[in-house]
Amino acid sequence: MxxxxxxxxxxxxxxxxxAHEPCSLGESLGRVLAQDVASPMALPSFDHAAMDGYALCAHEPLLAGSEHDVSGSQAAGDAARASSGRAWEIMTGARLPDGLDAVVAVERTQLLATAEDGTPKRIRLLDPLAVGANVRYAGSDVAMGATVVHAGTRIEPAQVMLLAALGVTRVSVVRxxxxxxxxxxxxxxxxxxxxxxxxxxxxxxxxxxxxxxxxxxxxxxxxxxxxxxxxxxxxxxxxxxxxxxxxxxxxxxxxxxxxxxxxxxxxxxxxxxxxxxxxxxxxxxxxxxxxxxxxxxxxxxxxxxxxxxxxxxxxxxxxxxxAGQGGELTRYALLDTPQQPKPGLRHFLRARLQQAPDGRLHASLLRQQQPFRIQPFAQADAWVVLPEDAGDGAAGTLVEIASLQPDQPFTMAAHCGADHQDMSP
The missing domain is CATH 3.40.980.10 (MoaB/Mog-like domain)
Structure with a gap:
């Protein structure tokens, strides 16, 4: 043995x-990447406004109380425009007109004049404004050519969002x-x-x-x-x-x-x-x-x-x-159920988890640990792992825990009638 x-x-x-094989992004959820994915573009791909407001040129810092004429309006999806150095009304996500480098939130301005159709014509700043304020710069999230997802990563919805934003339609995954x-x-x-x-x-x-x-x-x-x-x-x-x-x-x-x-x-x-x-x-x-x-x-x-x-x-x-993946992260919890495991054996025990007010996880072993019993497994939140040399474990001992299934987050759902006790093997 x-x-x-x-x-x-x-x-x-x-x-x-x-071996690896190609896979469409739409069918890649849950698959494991076989090769690194490098970004084919910068993300964002252009400088744009982080909020609704006005885009201005703040190469020289603008003072509170300064007044500015508004030349036009720029919405998300509008093509690039020349600003002639004057302020532009701008919407969240809209590309900054050429020559403008800062955005002031609409609520931090005073509207002084409007055109007949209600569009703003002149504003006053309520606060100072400096270059880069409320601007999302091209490449500030992802630089072109950067590795965005590494081989061995299991593709989850977050990776799908990132790859879709980069225009990636196919990836190489492990068979x-x-x-x-x-x-x-x-x-x-x-x-x-x-x-x-x-x-x-x-x-x-x-x-x-x-x-x-x-x-x-x-x-x-x-x-x-x-x-x-x-x-x-x-x-x-x-x-x-x-x-x-x-x-x-x-x-x-x-x-x-x-x-x-x-x-x-x-x-x-x-x-x-x-x-x-x-x-x-x-x-x-x-x-x-x-x-x-x-x-x-x-x-x-x-x-x-x-x-x-x-x-x-x-x-x-x-x-x-x-699949070319490394080992799982080892996680720990405080044991609430004293144990006297048999020496020389590694024990895998079913447990319920609870998070204390101080944020630490506690594990309580379920009452019946005999290997023929299935119901405690269905009631469990996690496995508790006691190594071969664990020795007697008092309440408060730090023990290794593992999720019930791989790549599954720990849960602490309430179970009516869940039962716990000292279950010394």
């Missing part, structure tokens, strides 16, 4: 970055990983529309992995449910290989029981074993292997929280590596 970090290092050493899911167990009933047989259970691992992988930006090629025989599992692996997947995730049949056939079957298929059994809870029997023709295999124990922990703390880092 190896440590979590040793296992993760062995797994990531076999992660080969996926989505192709994943196959294989759930083992003759007790699993894959079709939820059928009456549940007395000896069966609904398959929850498959739908969970399908949802989690889809949310992580992967392409799930298949999701098979097979019985407890080696040959049906081998056939499912063969179908996944023929489909050209990058990763096979299986659940169940990976421990040491008479029906735990996955390790031997993968060996018979010529897979290179990367590790089997990791010092973690839940999910200790977890196995990773590499098939000769390329696909990696992550074989997870069948209990629901072993699947959830295996996905979050092994498959998520693997998917990031395939």
């Amino acid at each position: 190896i440590s979590y970090h040793q296992a993760l290092q062995a797994l990531l050493a076999h992660a080969q970055r996926l 989505q990983p192709r994943v196959a899911i294989i759930c083992t167990g003759k007790e699993l009933q894959a079709d939820p529309t059928r009456p549940l047989a007395a000896e069966c259970i609904h398959n929850s691992n498959g739908p969970y992995l399908l949802a989690a992988l889809s949310a992580a930006g992967t392409r799930v090629v298949s999701c098979d449910t097979v019985d407890d025989t080696a040959h049906t599992y081998a056939r499912a692996v063969a179908r996944a290989r023929d489909a050209g997947v990058d990763l096979i995730i299986s659940t169940g049949a990976v421990s040491m029981g008479r029906y735990d056939f996955v390790p031997d079957t993968l060996g018979e298929l010529g897979a290179e074993l990367l590790f089997h059994k990791v010092a973690i809870r839940p999910g200790k029997p977890l196995l990773a292997a590499s098939l000769r023709d390329g696909p990696l295999v992550m074989a997870l124990p069948g209990t629901p929280m072993a699947v959830a922990a295996g996905f979050r703390f092994f498959i998520t880092p693997l998917l990031r590596a395939l």
Whole structure:
């Protein structure tokens, strides 16, 4: 049995970055950039007014009380005009007329004269005015040629806004990983529309992995449910290989029981074993292997929280590596529930978060942490990670936390009846 970090290092050493492909900006949300994006233009592309008011030439500072004739009006979208050095009425976002270099807000002026149609003809300044006042200069947001989004960035709505403002219509993104899911167990009933047989259970691992992988930006090629025989599992692996997947995730049949056939079957298929059994809870029997023709295999124990922990703390880092992304930021919270974890194991525990008045995050462990229990996972806000050498943890201990799903912000939604207690493993 190896440590979590040793296992993760062995797994990531076999992660080969996926190829890139072109993608329209409109379809890029959630995709990972494969190449840096350099700005094709300056942003803003011209000097313009930051507010409604009057544009003036303030090369020599203008004094409060000074009066100025207004030559015309400039709205957003109007072409460039010559100012002849005189003031112009101007609207937010409008290009400054040539020769003018400052804008005074309309409310900081006194209107002295208007034309018959009501347009301003002469104003008085209520405050001094200097060059650059209320002007947004060309390139002040983005300089032409500057790198605006780096490779490895997951494209979110903010990046879409920036790239659209720069006129970028296509980007190079990492190809989505192709994943196959294989759930083992003759007790699993894959079709939820059928009456549940007395000896069966609904398959929850498959739908969970399908949802989690889809949310992580992967392409799930298949999701098979097979019985407890080696040959049906081998056939499912063969179908996944023929489909050209990058990763096979299986659940169940990976421990040491008479029906735990996955390790031997993968060996018979010529897979290179990367590790089997990791010092973690839940999910200790977890196995990773590499098939000769390329696909990696992550074989997870069948209990629901072993699947959830295996996905979050092994498959998520693997998917990031395939996309050319670095590791996630480590975040921390203060533990409100005293713990006495078993030494030598890394514990992944479900917790609720609360923000104290001083702004610090607190984590309270949910009452039932047994790996077969699903409801506490649905009530949780985050994972609490206790390392192998954590020792006894009193209330107030700073602990590592992770979001329930990758690239997901922490939430602290209220749950009626959420229950907490000291849950020492």
